[in-house]
Amino acid sequence: MTISLPLGFRAHVTNVGIKDATDDFTLVIADTICSAAGMFTQSRFAGPSVVVSREHISSHTAKAVVVISKNANVATGDMGMSNAREVVAGVSSALGCEAHDVLIASTGVIGRQYPMDKVRAGLASLPADPQGKSADDVARGIMTTDTVSKVAECVVAGSTARVVGVAKGVGMIEPNMATLITMMFTDAQVEPGGLNSIFQRVIAKTFNCVSVDTDTSTSDTAIVLASGAAGNVDLSAFESALYEVALSLTKQVARDGEGAEKLIEVHVDHARDYEQAKTIAKAIVNSPLVKTAVHGADPNWGRVAMAVGKCSQYLDVNQERVVIRFGAQEVYPTQVNEHGLSELSTYMKGADVRIHVSLNTGSTEATVWGCDLTDGYVRINADYTT
Numbered sequence: 328m329t330i331s332l333p334l335g336f337r338a339h340v341t342n343v344g345i346k347d348a349t350d351d352f353t354l355v356i357a358d359t360i361c362s363a364a365g366m367f368t369q370s371r372f373a374g375p376s377v378v379v380s381r382e383h384i385s386s387h388t389a390k391a392v393v394v395i396s397k398n399a400n401v402a403t404g405d406m407g408m409s410n411a412r413e414v415v416a417g418v419s420s421a422l423g424c425e426a427h428d429v430l431i432a433s434t435g436v437i438g439r440q441y442p443m444d445k446v447r448a449g450l451a452s453l454p455a456d457p458q459g460k461s462a463d464d465v466a467r468g469i470m471t472t473d474t475v476s477k478v479a480e481c482v483v484a485g486s487t488a489r490v491v492g493v494a495k496g497v498g499m500i501e502p503n504m505a506t507l508i509t510m511m512f513t514d515a516q517v518e519p520g521g522l523n524s525i526f527q528r529v530i531a532k533t534f535n536c537v538s539v540d541t542d543t544s545t546s547d548t549a550i551v552l553a554s555g556a557a558g559n560v561d562l563s564a565f566e567s568a569l570y571e572v573a574l575s576l577t578k579q580v581a582r583d584g585e586g587a588e589k590l591i592e593v594h595v596d597h598a599r600d601y602e603q604a605k606t607i608a609k610a611i612v613n614s615p616l617v618k619t620a621v622h623g624a625d626p627n628w629g630r631v632a633m634a635v636g637k638c639s640q641y642l643d644v645n646q647e648r649v650v651i652r653f654g655a656q657e658v659y660p661t662q663v664n665e666h667g668l669s670e671l672s673t674y675m676k677g678a679d680v681r682i683h684v685s686l687n688t689g690s691t692e693a694t695v696w697g698c699d700l701t702d703g704y705v706r707i708n709a710d711y712t713t
Contacts, residue, residue, distance in 0.1 A: 333514035335554025339457035340468035343449030346397040353468035363389035364526040368547035374401035375411035387519035390428040397435040417450035432548040466493035479575035484564040488515035488557035494576040516555035533573035587698035596692035604693035612697035622699035626671035628658040648687040
């Protein structure tokens with residue numbers, strides 16, 4: 328079943344020849360100026376697309392988003408910045424809007440200039456009034472090494488308003504703001520300040536809780552636009568819908584991690600505070616030893632104990648009070664016999680593996696998502712540019 332964009336949005340997805348014959352130029356435009364919010368990478372090597380979009384979204388309004396995939400345009404100096412601004416100017420000219428109303432994102436190999444002759448030809452052929460309505464097309468158009476497109480939708484309770492989101496990303500994922508590239512669109516009417524606050528809360532508990540390989544991208548971009556075409560909504564219901572879409576996309580990203588075969592969910596509860604819970608959960612999901620154990624269904628639960636223990640800054644974490652479970656099976660401090668290890672291995676052979684750690688230092692919890700580490704990840708990244 329295809330998913331359409333919400334009321335007030337249209338799209339144009341095409342190939343301009345960035346790298347190959349697959350779609351690489353994606354444009355989503357709103358009928359009117361929208362409330363907008365965005366979060367971006369904190370990398371000190373942030374690309375020109377991030378710099379430009381930060382500038383343009385500072386007003387918390389926008390009308391269009393353009394994404395160029397298969398070329399990140401990062402570490403490309405003044406020429407790269409000039410090219411990013413030229414893309415924005417070309418889009419705004421074609422659509423008849425102001426350049427500062429256009430946001431831009433890029434994803435792909437670092438250190439390469441856009442092939443501007445091809446990009447300019449693509450800009451010259453842009454329709455003034457795009458008519459595409461497929462969110463699935465938008466999701467496919469922003470893919471790089473993704474094996475599947477990522478799209479989700481949710482209706483805002485008590486209204487006809489919808490939230491629709493797309494995302495791309497399978498590697499270089501350890502966000503410190505949002506992650507990879509994700510765009511969410513809604514026809515709910517939400518004022519800019521409220522949208523920004525809601526978006527930050529949602530991102531903090533979804534995209535900011537996913538990790539594939541501990542590497543923060545230079546191009547991470549998360550954007551939400553609200554057209555208002557479906558009218559007013561209850562803001563609490565809207566936040567719940569936005570969260571559901573973001574959570575679905577977060578899990579889709581983790582499941583499609585480069586070379587991944589399994590989704591890992593780590594839940595840490597009874598923690599002193601959220602920071603403690605999330606930090607320890609990330610230490611577990613990011614551990615190469617934990618990730619490879621999950622991949623091989625090796626019931627070596629001691630690797631989880633190791634990951635908790637290496638967070639040595641938390642002096643209140645006492646191994647005598649910690650409880651570790653895989654699924655519903657407690658593996659520590661309950662003694663695990665050979666039968667228990669066999670059951671654990673069987674559980675770890677599943678497509679989803681949940682690790683649950685209770686710290687018993689307080690009453691707060693956090694959940695993060697990641698994937699197993701396979702030889703496929705090594706091959707993809709060893710051969711990435713060749």
